[in-house]
Amino acid sequence: MSTKRQLINEQGIRTDGRGVDDLRPIKITLGYLTHANGSVLYEQGKNKILAAVFGPSEVHPKHTELPDRAILRVRYRMAPFSTEERKSPAPTRREIELSMVIRNALESVVLTELFPRTVIDIFVEVLQADAGTRVAGVTAAALALADAGIPMRGITAGCAVGKVDGKIVCDLNDIEDKEGEADMPVAYIPTLNKISLLQMDGLMTQEEFKQALSKAINSAMKVYQLQVNALKTKYIKREEVKK
Amino acid sequence: MSITREKPVVSKILQKEMLELLSNGVRIDKRKLDEYRKISYQTGIIEKADGSALLSLGETMVLVGVKVELGQPFGDTPDQGVLVVNAELLPLASQTFEPGPPDERAIALARYVDRSIRESNMVDLKSLVIVPGKVCYVVYVDVYVLDYGGNLIDASVLAAAKALENTKIRKYKVDENGKLTETENVENLKLNDFPISVTFGIINNKYFVDPNLEEEQTCDTFLTFTYTQTGNICAVMKNEQGLISPAQVIEMMELGWKKAKEISSLMLGGQKGNDQENIGNAGS
Numbered sequence: 001m002s003t004k005r006q007l008i009n010e011q012g013i014r015t016d017g018r019g020v021d022d023l024r025p026i027k028i029t030l031g032y033l034t035h036a037n038g039s040v041l042y043e044q045g046k047n048k049i050l051a052a053v054f055g056p057s058e059v060h061p062k063h064t065e066l067p068d069r070a071i072l073r074v075r076y077r078m079a080p081f082s083t084e085e086r087k088s089p090a091p092t093r094r095e096i097e098l099s100m101v102i103r104n105a106l107e108s109v110v111l112t113e114l115f116p117r118t119v120i121d122i123f124v125e126v127l128q129a130d131a132g133t134r135v136a137g138v139t140a141a142a143l144a145l146a147d148a149g150i151p152m153r154g155i156t157a158g159c160a161v162g163k164v165d166g167k168i169v170c171d172l173n174d175i176e177d178k179e180g181e182a183d184m185p186v187a188y189i190p191t192l193n194k195i196s197l198l199q200m201d202g203l204m205t206q207e208e209f210k211q212a213l214s215k216a217i218n219s220a221m222k223v224y225q226l227q228v229n230a231l232k233t234k235y236i237k238r239e240e241v242k243k
Numbered sequence: 244m245s246i247t248r249e250k251p252v253v254s255k256i257l258q259k260e261m262l263e264l265l266s267n268g269v270r271i272d273k274r275k276l277d278e279y280r281k282i283s284y285q286t287g288i289i290e291k292a293d294g295s296a297l298l299s300l301g302e303t304m305v306l307v308g309v310k311v312e313l314g315q316p317f318g319d320t321p322d323q324g325v326l327v328v329n330a331e332l333l334p335l336a337s338q339t340f341e342p343g344p345p346d347e348r349a350i351a352l353a354r355y356v357d358r359s360i361r362e363s364n365m366v367d368l369k370s371l372v373i374v375p376g377k378v379c380y381v382v383y384v385d386v387y388v389l390d391y392g393g394n395l396i397d398a399s400v401l402a403a404a405k406a407l408e409n410t411k412i413r414k415y416k417v418d419e420n421g422k423l424t425e426t427e428n429v430e431n432l433k434l435n436d437f438p439i440s441v442t443f444g445i446i447n448n449k450y451f452v453d454p455n456l457e458e459e460q461t462c463d464t465f466l467t468f469t470y471t472q473t474g475n476i477c478a479v480m481k482n483e484q485g486l487i488s489p490a491q492v493i494e495m496m497e498l499g500w501k502k503a504k505e506i507s508s509l510m511l512g513g514q515k516g517n518d519q520e521n522i523g524n525a526g527s
Binding site: 064066069071073074075096100101105107108112182189192194195196197198199200201202203205206210217 | 247481496
């Protein structure tokens with residue numbers, strides 16, 4: 001299309017100055033909230049995502065509890081002011097699907113069998129959205145769960161990859177997400193070498209899909225390093241206070 | 244809020260047998276790991292709909308009805324018609340489906356069918372515009388799950404695609420004042436592709452295509468790929484909890500394309516034309 005603007009220039013530089021494999025700057029603020037058992041403010045480029053965890057606690061209503069494990073309740077929601085155009089506060093079909101997709105990703109890693117007949121509530125509130133919010137949401141939720149001290153099989157790191165101007169690109173921003181050819185969110189647990197979330201929409205050849213998957217894993221590894229650093233830093237600070 | 248559901252109880256004996264058989268490359272219903280159940284379909288069976296298809300995949304049965312109405316293009320796509328996909332898990336299809344508005348499973352199913360159709364460019368949305376920015380056709384695709392025997396995604400994507408292929412739209416004339424008048428002309432929807440989805444069930448790191456109900460209740464997780472006719476991938480979705488290794492994702496993608504070609508020749512094999520009914524059969 002002639003009207004389409006160029007998103008990657010001849011030097012391989014993207015609209016926001018990044019190379020194709022570069023992630024946006026990530027900032028992790030653990031324990032952002034005082035009342036939740038675990039919380040984090042996760043910023044990735046213009047994404048600002050607040051995740052909080054409560055529990056394990058008693059289940060209400062009682063009939064939803066399970067005798068052999070904790071249940072997870074996940075709410076993913078975008079604030080009305082988080083997008084260019086105001087989003088209605090009513091839950092959209094997208095938010096309902098993403099709540100489920102995030103829950104499915106986390107169920108595979110949280111050791112729910114240690115807390116039968118309880119509930120772990122996970123809230124993911126997107127305060128500002130700039131593409132890749134579901135994987136940023138999973139990344140943030142994993143940090144909040146760790147911050148709450150909930151045992152997990154590993155830390156989940158998420159990153160989206162996609163196809164922009166015919167190239168496979170890591171961590172799409174808003175323009176690339178809207179005008180690019182494909183978007184593929186992936187959540188990965190590096191310590192297990194397993195994928196817990198995988199979606200794709202757009203058009204890719206099978207070769208491009210292979211490339212995209214390996215780039216997604218590389219990107220998730222970078223996110224994982226930042227997660228581990230943030231958790232270690234907070235943990236070490238606590239130890240020092242105790243002394 | 245998305246809440247953990249209780250997994251349906253599958254007897255331990257059945258689970259054990261299933262796993263033992265799988266380790267020998269056989270399945271509980273004697274299929275091979277890469278074998279689909281029988282697929283058959285009828286089109287045009289709902290006369291009042293503009294297009295319809297009833298598709299069965301083993302014990303799973305899905306009816307898709309298409310209605311086409313006039314409406315307005317979205318502000319950001321004034322040169323495109325509108326496609327709306329909805330899915331209902333009817334309570335008569337399974338005891339686990341409850342009456343009421345679509346739950347997260349139904350929404351996820353509808354959104355996956357939508358992605359498969361939209362991203363494959365199956366329906367030529369540009370051809371659905373009558374007056375740019377003002378009037379266009381709105382194509383409503385309603386997926387009705389009638390009988391739940393496992394693998395709803397593949398059955399729904401194929402049924403929806405078949406129903407769209409069967410859809411007729413009435414042509415309109417636009418005069419110089421922008422006034423619309425209905426004509427006697429009826430045409431097929433303009434289609435560019437025919438998406439084929441292939442779903443894998445995964446248990447204990449073993450994967451197989453087209454899980455039936457019992458397998459679905461035992462599976463750790465599911466992975467679905469939708470392919471275009473040229474072998475591009477237009478949608479992917481991992482469903483349910485459970486983990487998959489990256490290497491297996493790629494293996495499944497490759498095997499999936501092999502299966503998609505087989506399903507495609509069956510889905511597109513029926514005679515073309517304006518027959519009231521096209522019946523296709525294949526599999527076992």
